[in-house]
Structures are given as C-alpha cells and as structure tokens.
Amino acid sequence: MNQRSHLGEFEEIVLLTVGILYGDAYGLAITDEIEQRTGRNVTLSSVHKTLMRLEQKGYLHSHMGGATEERGGRKKRLFTITNSGKEVLHEARQQRNAMWQAIPRIVWEGGNI
Amino acid sequence: MPYCPEPPHLATQFLRWYCRSELLDEVEGDLYELFRRRIETKGKRRAEMLYCLNVLMFFQPDYIRKRKNYNATNAMAMVENYFKIGWRNLLINKGYSLINIGGLAAGMVVTLLISLWIYDEVSFNTYHQNYNSIAQVMRHQGRLDGERITSGYHPSALGELFRSSYENYFEHVVMRRGSEEHIISVEDKSFVQLGDFMQPEGPAMLTLNMLHGTRNGLRDMSSILLSKTLADKLFGDADPINKVLTIDGKSVVTVTGVYEDLPHNSDFRETSYIAPLDLFFSMTGLDPNVWDNFNMFLYVQLRPQHNFDAASALIKDQLLNHIPEELAATGPELFLHPMRKWHLFSEFKDGANVTSNRLKFVWLYGLIGLFVLLLACINFMNLSTARSEKRAKEIGVRKSMGSMRYQLVNQFLSESLLVALFAFILSIAIVLLILPWFNEIAGKEMRMPFTNPWFWMVGLGFTFFTGMLAGMYPALYLSSFNPVKSLKGTFRMGRYAALPRKVLVVVQFTVSMTLIIGTLIVDQQIQHAKNRPVGYTRDGLLMIPKRVSSLYGKYEIFRDELKKTGTVVEVAEANYPLTNTLGNNGGFDWPGKDPSFNPSFNTVSVNYEYGQTVDWKLLEGRDFSRDFRTDISGVVITESAQKLMGLEDPIGVNLKYAYGYSGIYNFTILGVVKDMIKGDPFQSPYPAIMFLSETELSWMFIRLNPQVNASEALSNIENIFKQIAPAAPFDYKFVDEEYDAKFRAEERIGKLATFFAVLAILISGLGLFGLAAFVAERRTKEIGIRKVLGASVSQLWQMLSQDFVILIVLSCLIAIPVTYFFMHNWLQQYEYRTEITWWIFAAAGLGAFIITLLTVSFQSIKAALANPVDSLRNE
Numbered sequence: 001m002n003q004r005s006h007l008g009e010f011e012e013i014v015l016l017t018v019g020i021l022y023g024d025a026y027g028l029a030i031t032d033e034i035e036q037r038t039g040r041n042v043t044l045s046s047v048h049k050t051l052m053r054l055e056q057k058g059y060l061h062s063h064m065g066g067a068t069e070e071r072g073g074r075k076k077r078l079f080t081i082t083n084s085g086k087e088v089l090h091e092a093r094q095q096r097n098a099m100w101q102a103i104p105r106i107v108w109e110g111g112n113i
Numbered sequence: 114m115p116y117c118p119e120p121p122h123l124a125t126q127f128l129r130w131y132c133r134s135e136l137l138d139e140v141e142g143d144l145y146e147l148f149r150r151r152i153e154t155k156g157k158r159r160a161e162m163l164y165c166l167n168v169l170m171f172f173q174p175d176y177i178r179k180r181k182n183y184n185a186t187n188a189m190a191m192v193e194n195y196f197k198i199g200w201r202n203l204l205i206n207k208g209y210s211l212i213n214i215g216g217l218a219a220g221m222v223v224t225l226l227i228s229l230w231i232y233d234e235v236s237f238n239t240y241h242q243n244y245n246s247i248a249q250v251m252r253h254q255g256r257l258d259g260e261r262i263t264s265g266y267h268p269s270a271l272g273e274l275f276r277s278s279y280e281n282y283f284e285h286v287v288m289r290r291g292s293e294e295h296i297i298s299v300e301d302k303s304f305v306q307l308g309d310f311m312q313p314e315g316p317a318m319l320t321l322n323m324l325h326g327t328r329n330g331l332r333d334m335s336s337i338l339l340s341k342t343l344a345d346k347l348f349g350d351a352d353p354i355n356k357v358l359t360i361d362g363k364s365v366v367t368v369t370g371v372y373e374d375l376p377h378n379s380d381f382r383e384t385s386y387i388a389p390l391d392l393f394f395s396m397t398g399l400d401p402n403v404w405d406n407f408n409m410f411l412y413v414q415l416r417p418q419h420n421f422d423a424a425s426a427l428i429k430d431q432l433l434n435h436i437p438e439e440l441a442a443t444g445p446e447l448f449l450h451p452m453r454k455w456h457l458f459s460e461f462k463d464g465a466n467v468t469s470n471r472l473k474f475v476w477l478y479g480l481i482g483l484f485v486l487l488l489a490c491i492n493f494m495n496l497s498t499a500r501s502e503k504r505a506k507e508i509g510v511r512k513s514m515g516s517m518r519y520q521l522v523n524q525f526l527s528e529s530l531l532v533a534l535f536a537f538i539l540s541i542a543i544v545l546l547i548l549p550w551f552n553e554i555a556g557k558e559m560r561m562p563f564t565n566p567w568f569w570m571v572g573l574g575f576t577f578f579t580g581m582l583a584g585m586y587p588a589l590y591l592s593s594f595n596p597v598k599s600l601k602g603t604f605r606m607g608r609y610a611a612l613p614r615k616v617l618v619v620v621q622f623t624v625s626m627t628l629i630i631g632t633l634i635v636d637q638q639i640q641h642a643k644n645r646p647v648g649y650t651r652d653g654l655l656m657i658p659k660r661v662s663s664l665y666g667k668y669e670i671f672r673d674e675l676k677k678t679g680t681v682v683e684v685a686e687a688n689y690p691l692t693n694t695l696g697n698n699g700g701f702d703w704p705g706k707d708p709s710f711n712p713s714f715n716t717v718s719v720n721y722e723y724g725q726t727v728d729w730k731l732l733e734g735r736d737f738s739r740d741f742r743t744d745i746s747g748v749v750i751t752e753s754a755q756k757l758m759g760l761e762d763p764i765g766v767n768l769k770y771a772y773g774y775s776g777i778y779n780f781t782i783l784g785v786v787k788d789m790i791k792g793d794p795f796q797s798p799y800p801a802i803m804f805l806s807e808t809e810l811s812w813m814f815i816r817l818n819p820q821v822n823a824s825e826a827l828s829n830i831e832n833i834f835k836q837i838a839p840a841a842p843f844d845y846k847f848v849d850e851e852y853d854a855k856f857r858a859e860e861r862i863g864k865l866a867t868f869f870a871v872l873a874i875l876i877s878g879l880g881l882f883g884l885a886a887f888v889a890e891r892r893t894k895e896i897g898i899r900k901v902l903g904a905s906v907s908q909l910w911q912m913l914s915q916d917f918v919i920l921i922v923l924s925c926l927i928a929i930p931v932t933y934f935f936m937h938n939w940l941q942q943y944e945y946r947t948e949i950t951w952w953i954f955a956a957a958g959l960g961a962f963i964i965t966l967l968t969v970s971f972q973s974i975k976a977a978l979a980n981p982v983d984s985l986r987n988e
Binding site: 075 | 139141146170173
C-alpha cells in the first residue's frame with residue numbers, strides 16, 4: 001500500500017498530542033500533556049527524540065519561536081502536523097476501527113470460556 | 114527582581130559542550146523551565162539531581178555534535194608550511210632556539226649514554242651463541258660460622274661424574290680453572306698473561322670464533338689456543354699455528370688455534386690463552402679425580418629439550434654421596450646458574466639470589482637518565498609557554514583566518530619536532546666526541562651502533578616521542594588562545610599561568626640539587642676510606658709474585674744484593690699478597706674459648722723480615738726474631754683477632770691449631786699488631802693470624818728506600834733480578850697502586866654522578882637563564898616606569914631576582930631530606946663509612962644559590978640598566 005514505515009504506538013500518541021496543543025506544541029508542553037492524559041511517566045528526552053524522528057519522517061513541521069522568561073530567554077521549537085502526518089493518523093485510526101468492528105459481539109458480551 | 118536560581122553549572126557546561134548548536138536552545142530551554150518548575154514542587158536538591166540526570170539522558174548520538182570533517186586536500190602543503198614557519202621562527206629568535214636545542218640535546222646526550230651503558234650491561238655474554246643453554250654449576254653451603262655462602266668452586270671429580278652420568282641432559286660439560294697469570298715465553302720473549310686452563314669442549318661450548326685452527330684444538334695435552342692479541346704479540350704477522358711456546362718455563366706447548374678476541378661485554382674477555390686442563394694436572398702433579406679439593410669451575414650446556422630448574426633439581430644432592438663426612442654436614446646443594454643471569458644476578462646471600470649491585474646500578478642510572486631527560490623536556494615546555502605571549506597575535510590572526518584548533522596544535526608540534534630533530538643531531542655529535550672519555554670512566558668499550566637499523570629506529574622514534582612529549586603542553590596551551598582577546602592586544606595571561614612554570618623550575622632544581630649533594634657525599638666517602646689508616650705503610654712497597662722456579666731458593670741472595678744497592682731498605686716473603694684476604698681457616702682453640710664458637714681467621718705465612726718490610730704497627734709484645742729459636746711456633750695476631758678471641762692479655766697465650774701448620778699444633782702468641790686492611794677498605798678488617806715460615810714463600814716484598822727516586826730504584830732492582838734469575842720476567846706490583854684499584858668501583862660512581870650532576874645543573878641553569886630573560890623582557894615597560902620614578906639599579910635587580918631565589922630555596926628545602934634519606938641508605942652497606950655532615954648540604958645550597966644569582970642577575974641587571982626612554986618609546 002504505502003512505502004512508509006508504520007507508526008509506532010508512542011509516536012502516534014506524540015503526534016496526537018501535537019494536534020491537541022495546536023499553536024504551543026513544544027517539547028516540555030507535549031511531555032506534560034502526555035503525562036496528564038495517559039498517566040504515563042515519560043522523559044523529556046524520549047519525547048524530544050520522537051519529535052525529531054517524526055519530523056525526519058515528514059509528519060511534523062517545526063519552526064523556532066517564543067523565547068520566554070521562564071526559559072531564561074531561550075527559544076523553543078514549535079511543531080505542527082503536516083498533511084502527510086494527518087494522513088497517517090487517519091489511516092491508523094481507520095485500521096484500528098476496522099479491526100474493532102471485526103471482533104464478534106460475543107467477545108464483549110461475555111460467555112464463560 | 115525575583116530570585117533566579119541557576120541549574121547546576123557543571124551539567125550545563127557539559128550539555129553545552131556536547132550538544133549540537135542547532136538543538137541547544139530548545140533542549141537547554143526545556144530543561145531550564147523544568148528545573149524552575151521542579152524547585153517549586155520538589156525542592157532544590159531534587160530539582161538539581163533531576164536536571165543532571167536529564168542532561169545525561171540527552172547524551173545520545175542524535176544530539177552529540179559531529180566532529181567537523183575537513184577534507185585535507187593539500188595536507189602536504191600544510192605540513193610544508195608548518196616546517197617553513199617553524200624554521201623561520203627558530204631563525205628569528207636565535208638565542209632562544211639555541212637554548213632550547215642545547216638544553217634538549219644535553220638531555221638526549223645523557224639518555225643516549227645511559228642507554229648504551231644499560232644495553233652493554235644487559236647484553237653481557239650474548240657474544241656466545243649458546244647463551245641460552247649454558248649454565249655454571251654453583252653450590253650453596255653452610256659455613257663453619259653458620260652463614261650460608263654460595264661458591265662456584267667444585268672438586269674435579271664432580272666434572273667427571275657429570276660427564277659420565279648425565280649425557281642425555283648436558284651436551285657439553287666443561288671444567289675450568291679460574292683465570293690465572295702465567296708466564297708465556299717464546300724464544301727469548303716472556304710475558305705474564307692471564308689465561309685459562311679448560312677442558313677441550315670449552316671452545317665449542319663458548320662458540321669461539323677461530324681465526325686459525327679449529328675449536329677442537331685442545332685435544333692434545335700439549336696444545337694451546339691463543340687470542341688474536343696475544344698471537345700478534347708473540348708472533349707478529351707470522352702464522353702462529355704449530356709454533357712452540359713455554360708456560361712458566363716448564364711446559365712446552367704447541368699453538369693449535371687462534372681465536373678472535375672476546376668483546377668487552379663477555380665474562381671471558383680477559384682470557385688471552387686457553388690451555389688444556391689436563392696440562393694443569395700434569396704441571397701441578399695434582400690428582401685429577403679427587404673429591405676434597407674445591408678448586409674447579411664447572412660449566413654445562415643444557416640440551417634443548419630440558420630446562421634449568423629440572424636439571425638443577427636433578428644435580429642438587431650429587432655432592433653428598435662423595436664428599437667426606439664433616440663437609441657433607443654443612444648441607445651442600447648444587448644448582449645451575451644460567452649464563453643469561455651471570456652478569457646481573459650473581460649476588461647471593463644465605464642461599465638465595467639478592468639484587469646485585471650491578472642490577473641496582475642499572476636501575477639507578479636508568480632512573481637518572483630518565484630524570485635528566487625529563488628536566489630537559491620541562492625546560493623546553495617552560496621556555497615555549499613562557500614565550501607564548503609573543504605569539505598571541507600570530508595565533509589570533511591564524512584563528513580568524515579560519516584555522517581549526519587541531520591545525521594550530523599540529524603547527525606547534527611540528528616546531529617542537531624540528532627542535533627535537535636538531536637536538537638529536539647535535540646530541541649524536543656530542544656523544545661521538547665524549548664517548549672515549551665516558552668509556553674510560555665506565556670501564557667499558559661501548560660504540561655507537563650506527564650500522565644497527567634498530568638504533569636508528571629507536572633513536573628517531575625516541576626523538577619523535579620527546580618532541581611530542583615536550584611539545585604537547587605548549588601546543589595545547591598556545592592553541593587555546595581566544596583570537597578576539599589576542600588581537601585586541603589586551604591579552605594578558607592570568608595570574609595562575611605562571612604557576613606551572615614555577616613548579617617546573619622547582620622540580621628541575623630539586624633534581625639537580627639531589628644529584629650534586631649525592632656526588633659530594635660519594636666523594637667524601639671515597640676520601641674517607643682512602644685516608645683510612647691501613648696498619649702498614651703503602652708507599653714505596655713492591656710485591657713480586659714468584660711464579661717461576663728459578664726465583665725460589667734464592668731469598669738470601671736477593672736480600673743481600675738488594676740491600677747492598679742502598680735502594681732497598683728490607684726484603685721479606687709471605688704466601689699471600691697484601692691486597693687480598695685469601696687463606697681462611699677455622700679450627701683454632703685458646704683458653705677460655707666457647708666450644709661451640711669456631712670462627713675463621715685470615716691465616717698468612719710470613720717470614721722473619723715481613724713485619725719490618727711492610728712496616729706493621731706493633732701494639733703489644735714483639736715481632737718474630739731470629740734470636741729466638743722457639744719463634745717458629747709463635748704467631749702474631751691482629752687487634753681484631755685479639756678482640757674476637759676475647760683475650761685481655763694475649764702475649765704468651767697458647768693457641769692450638771687443629772689442622773696443624775708445618776706439623777706444629779701448639780702456638781704461642783708473640784705480639785699483637787694493628788689491623789691491616791688487605792681486603793675491602795670499606796669493611797671491617799678481617800682478624801688475622803700470622804705464622805712464621807722458614808721455607809720459601811710465593812710472594813716477595815721489597816721496601817724501597819724513600820730517599821731514592823722510584824724509577825731509579827726499579828731499574829736497579831730489575832738489574833739484580835736479571836742477574837740472579839735471568840729466565841724470570843720481572844713482574845712487580847706497587848702496593849699503593851693495587852690498593853687504589855680497590856676504589857675503582859666507587860670512584861666510577863663518583864665520576865658518573867659528577868657528570869650527571871653537572872649536566873643537570875647545566876640544563877636547569879639554561880632553563881633559568883631563558884626564563885629570566887623572558888620575565889625581564891615582559892616587564893620592560895614596568896622597569897622603565899620604575900626607573901623614571903626613581904628606582905635604583907640595585908632595587909630593580911632585587912625585585913627581579915627575588916622570585917627566582919625563593920624558588921631555589923624551596924628546591925633546597927625539598928632536596929635535602931630526600932637526599933639525606935637515600936645517601937644514608939647507600940652508606941649503610943659500608944661498614945667503614947663517613948658521617949653525613951651538615952656542611953655538605955650548606956655547600957650545595959650555597960652553590961645553587963650562587964648559580965641562580967649569577968644566571969638571573971645577568972638578565973636582571975641588563976634589564977635594569979636599559980634606558981627607560983627606549984622601553985617606553987613604542988606604544
């Protein structure tokens with residue numbers, strides 16, 4: 001179908017979070033958001049690394065901006081999802097949904113097995 | 114403004130160092146934000162810890178800066194440029210360049226000489242091709258007074274035993290007498306030569322290089338092998354084979370071979386001829402197969418499939434079955450001592466190998482060599498970094514033109530390599546010049562191995578290494594200059610920049626001081642021992658060994674004729690010379706002796722005139738006298754013998770000798786003399802007992818008349834000898850010369866130490882000179898201003914010199930306890946030793962102080978005398 005490698009689970013979460021934080025998606029904020037929403041303990045460095053990888057794959061686009069006082073005057077790198085990023089997210093969602101649908105009702109509604 | 118806490122500085126530095134510049138801001142910013150937040154929630158300590166942790170976690174390949182790769186498109190041109198600029202720099206500052214090259218060359222000279230010396234020591238005996246399989250048979254055994262000694266002497270029957278029983282272990286078994294002097298005569302020429310009696314397999318085992326004849330030349334009992342030098346001496350250019358010569362005027366032998374002279378670093382180098390061992394037995398009439406006379410050296414060559422330890426275990430108890438009871442009780446053990454251990458590992462104490470003095474010297478000199486080289490490198494480093502301010506602008510320009518740091522490092526390293534190369538060439542030239550002198554002092558015959566490719570490889574490699582070592586610190590230091598600061602001209606080195614240099618100067622002078630003090634103490638010890646009262650009169654005393662039979666039976670005639678000439682005061686005889694302590698026997702008994710105490714005494718046979726001739730100092734009792742017939746059973750003992758025996762009043766005491774002397778077993782003590790120093794002048798004297806002999810003895814002593822000129826007296830005496838015993842060569846030794854020879858080893862140490870000390874001071878002085886020049890130069894403007902404001906020359910001189918003087922004082926303070934400790938230990942090995950007095954340290958300190966003052970003053974005064982107008986003019 002497509003030559004692109006598949007989206008990893010953590011990559012998908014990071015990508016989604018970038019979408020959520022539209023306009024202010026940078027390393028630390030994304031880390032905080034993920035921790036809040038999923039309760040996972042993620043390190044700043046793993047998030048940064050994933051962001052870099054996603055950008056290399058072309059799913060994210062970044063620009064420098066917003067030096068604030070809390071950062072001691074240092075700029076931050078802000079990310080936005082590219083079109084292909086949106087595509088791959090949709091794709092992933094569709095695949096997930098399709099598989100969900102394919103599970104017979106009996107699995108959810110119980111039955112002693 | 115609210116309080117802004119900073120994250121841990123070290124972690125941030127680390128981050129900034131490794132992180133890529135394009136990613137640095139975002140990472141550092143995030144970490145900073147996180148840090149601030151955490152301080153609120155978790156407290157400062159946890160925030161700091163987590164910050165450091167985070168920094169570490171970012172240390173990943175994606176975030177680490179890439180080393181910038183520059184394609185070296187014209188590497189050759191750059192290298193050319195480096196050397197060109199380096200060469201120009203050397204030319205511009207000729208003075209400094211010379212000091213640099215000179216200092217480094219001096220260090221290299223020392224290293225070269227010491228390397229040659231160490232190589233000579235370590236390669237001893239490697240001339241013999243069977244180096245790895247030859248061994249000498251040695252014996253540990255207990256002595257009568259309880260100590261365990263090690264000896265190489267064995268009974269001749271042992272050699273036969275080895276030869277017959279151990280053929281499958283030993284390829285060769287060779288017995289040999291110790292080197293002895295014998296008279297070799299051909300037609301009318303006689304010479305006293307040192308040589309060996311050896312079994313016929315010897316030359317093959319030692320792989321002698323035969324120039325004429327074969328190695329089997331000793332098969333016939335009446336044959337002899339000559340060294341090249343001896344053959345030339347006896348026969349000139351003629352073919353020596355089949356020529357006939359006489360040994361000791363008795364035995365006629367034929368020359369069956371000539372071997373190449375053995376090199377200086379072989380234990381057999383003094384063997385100028387080799388005669389068959391069987392000839393020795395025939396000449397002396399001794400039985401070749403006895404077990405009770407320990408007078409042979411024994412060597413074996415091991416077959417390749419065996420090792421030394423196994424063979425040693427095999428032969429260990431071989432003596433026990435054959436020797437008499439009382440000797441077996443002393444527990445003799447045989448073992449093999451491999452040839453590769455002979456030169457450096459032949460000292461034994463109590464049955465085990467101890468570090469021999471030779472080995473200690475190898476270590477010591479190696480260490481000194483390294484130290485002196487270190488001094489020279491330190492010098493180099495000092496001078497290079499000191500002058501770095503001058504080159505700051507150049508470095509600034511280069512950096513702003515785009516030079517990478519490593520390129521600058523390469524440039525400075527090339528400069529050091531250039532200096533090192535010149536120093537190497539200079540040092541080779543110097544070594545060639547002084548090698549003969551050094552050989553004389555060291556007692557060796559070393560040569561520069563120019564033909565050996567190893568030498569060049571090691572030499573050049575070593576030059577390269579020195580250049581790198583000495584140049585690394587300056588290169589790294591110089592290439593770190595900030596181009597902006599250095600171009601602005603406000604570049605000044607920090608306060609602490611001078612510190613490493615000062616430390617280096619202190620190290621240099623401490624080493625030099627140690628060497629100087631050490632030298633002084635060694636010299637003092639030698640003088641002390643030389644001045645020791647020897648208990649007899651050394652000067653004007655001749656010793657003559659009676660080797661040929663024609664000298665015997667003529668004592669009275671000699672004495673009369675010699676005394677008639679008026680050049681001789683007295684003549685006497687003894688069985689041993691005055692210069693060794695041969696002749697040790699126990700088995701003495703005296704009233705009050707503890708039965709279990711059986712010490713050895715040095716037993717010497719002398720005749721009536723001995724005491725007068727050698728001029729021993731009588732303390733109690735009297736000398737032997739012809740007036741008393743009973744004196745034949747009298748003895749004269751020395752002071753320490755009296756002490757050892759514990760006799761308050763020894764005169765007239767009965768001394769029993771178990772082994773008997775000339776059939777007499779009971780002796781009376783006639784007199785006590787002062788101890789005579791015959792052996793090691795640094796040890797306590799050996800207690801001695803002198804017996805009277807009425808038969809002829811093998812050494813003649815002649816006391817010259819002090820009024821008569823020595824060479825006149827000698828020719829007189831020679832004439833008389835020629836008249837009375839025409840066939841014997843006139844072979845005499847001066848007692849005082851023989852005695853002086855005992856100091857050779859210590860004198861050698863003294864001379865070498867002096868040499869090294871002088872070089873060390875030279876190098877340190879050079880370094881100080883250059884440094885002082887530089888400091889003075891740097892402060893030219895300051896001095897100019899001070900002069901304008903009214904400072905006098907002496908005030909300026911004081912100001913400039915005092916920094917250095919403090920350093921020297923510090924060096925002295927460090928050097929003194931260090932030297933004291935080492936020299937005290939060294940002196941302990943000598944029983945007769947000098948005390949280390951304080952004035953030596955004072956003298957050395959004063960000397961160093963004066964040298965420093967002279968060196969520094971020259972520069973200081975020159976700077977102080979400069980015209981302030983000139984120094985303040987260019988601004």
